[in-house]
Amino acid sequence: MRRFGAFNWRGVWSLYRREQLRFLRYAGESIAGPAMSSLMFLAVFQVALGGGVDPIPGVTLAQFMAPGIIMFSLTHSAFEGAAVPIFHDKIEGMIGDILGAPMTALEVIGAFTVSAASNALITGSVILALMALFVDLPVHNVLAIVGFALAAALLFALAGVIVGICAERWDHFSAAEAFLVFPVALLSGAFFPVANLPGEVQWLFRANPVFHALEGFRYGFTGQSHESPAVAAAFLLPMIAVLGAVAWRLFDRGYKLKP
Amino acid sequence: MDAHSLSGGGRGPRAIGAVNWRGLWTLYMKEVRRFLNVFTQTLLAPMVTTLLFLAIFALALGGAGREVDGVPYTLFLAPGLIMMTLMQNSFANTSSSIVIAKVQGNIVDVLMPPLSAGELTLGIAGGGVTRGVLVGCVAGLAMSIFLPIRIHDPLTLAYHAVNGALMLSLLGLIGGIWAEKFDHIAAVTNFVITPFSFLSGTFYSIERLPADWQFIAHFNPFFYLIDGFRYGFIGRADGSVLVGYAVVLGVNVALWAVVHRMFATGYRLKD
Numbered sequence: 193m194r195r196f197g198a199f200n201w202r203g204v205w206s207l208y209r210r211e212q213l214r215f216l217r218y219a220g221e222s223i224a225g226p227a228m229s230s231l232m233f234l235a236v237f238q239v240a241l242g243g244g245v246d247p248i249p250g251v252t253l254a255q256f257m258a259p260g261i262i263m264f265s266l267t268h269s270a271f272e273g274a275a276v277p278i279f280h281d282k283i284e285g286m287i288g289d290i291l292g293a294p295m296t297a298l299e300v301i302g303a304f305t306v307s308a309a310s311n312a313l314i315t316g317s318v319i320l321a322l323m324a325l326f327v328d329l330p331v332h333n334v335l336a337i338v339g340f341a342l343a344a345a346l347l348f349a350l351a352g353v354i355v356g357i358c359a360e361r362w363d364h365f366s367a368a369e370a371f372l373v374f375p376v377a378l379l380s381g382a383f384f385p386v387a388n389l390p391g392e393v394q395w396l397f398r399a400n401p402v403f404h405a406l407e408g409f410r411y412g413f414t415g416q417s418h419e420s421p422a423v424a425a426a427f428l429l430p431m432i433a434v435l436g437a438v439a440w441r442l443f444d445r446g447y448k449l450k451p
Numbered sequence: 452m453d454a455h456s457l458s459g460g461g462r463g464p465r466a467i468g469a470v471n472w473r474g475l476w477t478l479y480m481k482e483v484r485r486f487l488n489v490f491t492q493t494l495l496a497p498m499v500t501t502l503l504f505l506a507i508f509a510l511a512l513g514g515a516g517r518e519v520d521g522v523p524y525t526l527f528l529a530p531g532l533i534m535m536t537l538m539q540n541s542f543a544n545t546s547s548s549i550v551i552a553k554v555q556g557n558i559v560d561v562l563m564p565p566l567s568a569g570e571l572t573l574g575i576a577g578g579g580v581t582r583g584v585l586v587g588c589v590a591g592l593a594m595s596i597f598l599p600i601r602i603h604d605p606l607t608l609a610y611h612a613v614n615g616a617l618m619l620s621l622l623g624l625i626g627g628i629w630a631e632k633f634d635h636i637a638a639v640t641n642f643v644i645t646p647f648s649f650l651s652g653t654f655y656s657i658e659r660l661p662a663d664w665q666f667i668a669h670f671n672p673f674f675y676l677i678d679g680f681r682y683g684f685i686g687r688a689d690g691s692v693l694v695g696y697a698v699v700l701g702v703n704v705a706l707w708a709v710v711h712r713m714f715a716t717g718y719r720l721k722d
Contacts, residue, residue, distance in 0.1 A: 199498060218634060220634055220637070220638050220641075221634060221637045221641070224641070224642075225637065225638075225641035225642075228639070228641055228642060228643060228645075228646065231647075232645070232646055232649050232650065236650070236653075236654045236655070237511070238506070239654070239655045239659050239660065240655040240659070241508075241511055243673060270715075279462050287563065295520070311543070325600065362489070362492070363487075363491050363492035365488040366491070366492040366496055366497065367491045367492065367495075369496070370492075370495070370496030370497075370499050370500055371495075371496070372489075372519040374499070374500055375503060377505075378503045378507055379503065379506065379507070383507045383510070384507070384510045384511040387509065447688055
């Protein structure tokens, strides 16, 4: 009998690789599709709204929009990348292969979350590279760019794990996407400076984790933000911990996974 | 036709007239029930997404009274967004119906019954048109809560709504019949339908485009759909409204002929 240490590294690596290969196998949908729509968003904003005043002094419309669009694609990919495989395996009955493997809940959740997050970062990097062809993007702080991209990807991958476990039908999944993920990801200041909004709706945006991730992410490019990156990090890390705990608990109990 | 012949009656085959009305109705209702069964996904989700787009563009303008030819930008944008979601949903309905049936192997249940190519086209495209128009109505009503939407010309509006839904339903049928895997239809959606519905004047007057692109836009049937539909609301169009009527009708007749031919010959449907 093969012995495992405290942590089943081989199991986690296998699951991680499986999810990555799944992602790459459908690169047309998982990378090229979001890349196409991101460039379209950029073009539409430029044509529809361009030619006016800069959204933030010293930052052009395209320089402002590009990080927002990348962040939107990143969060959406991370969510789908975690929710769809888990949900698909569940309704196709293949989840038993994972439940039966000698892996703890933490190892399974970890593998799904990290693979979805790293896949989303691949998509985000491709979009960033394509946008850099058209937009003169400054880089102020690489660590902030990578760190906040990773934080947002992990947060939405965990949300995806939770939705993948809880959903019983495809329309549950798309309801979560349309009523939760899209509003949170789109109404975050991705496409407009939140500081310009009236005071009474601002709290709504400041309660949104994507707003904070985006502030830090955009700071990494332009060096300007409404709040310090430390505040953004202080907001995001506890949220990741909470969602991680919920996902772990659901999987550990076998909620809607085990009969 | 008496009650016995209608119900099968056990007295020989049921007589079918020139048009198999019952079969056509059954197929149409199957297509409608298919999307109504998951209405949160097929009606409410597109409505919410459309409202989000409206909110984003309204907020991105920062409250500056931006106008397009004297029309407030939000009122200019609203018809574009309604048409965009109408088109995307019509396409999704027919394409997913065919692709899923092909992949799962139950397309034979649609091909076996005594339905002609024309009846198949009408029944399935009818389902797509119904979904597109319903989504459009729901999105329009939701927007009218927030915006003072006025209708300038209801006939032009309805003409383009129905023709837009039909054009995309027929394109969905062509795409669905051509596709052999989900990836294929996802690629058509991502690289053809979404870009065209996005970039054909949904968000801006094509007068904002460089002159060469404006010229090209006049060969894009989606442009006429959006432009004509918007004319129905605000009474202002980029192109000629009469040319728009003719173009969308002509394109639909041509697409109908293609779909009819595909069903008649069994292209990628029958081995």
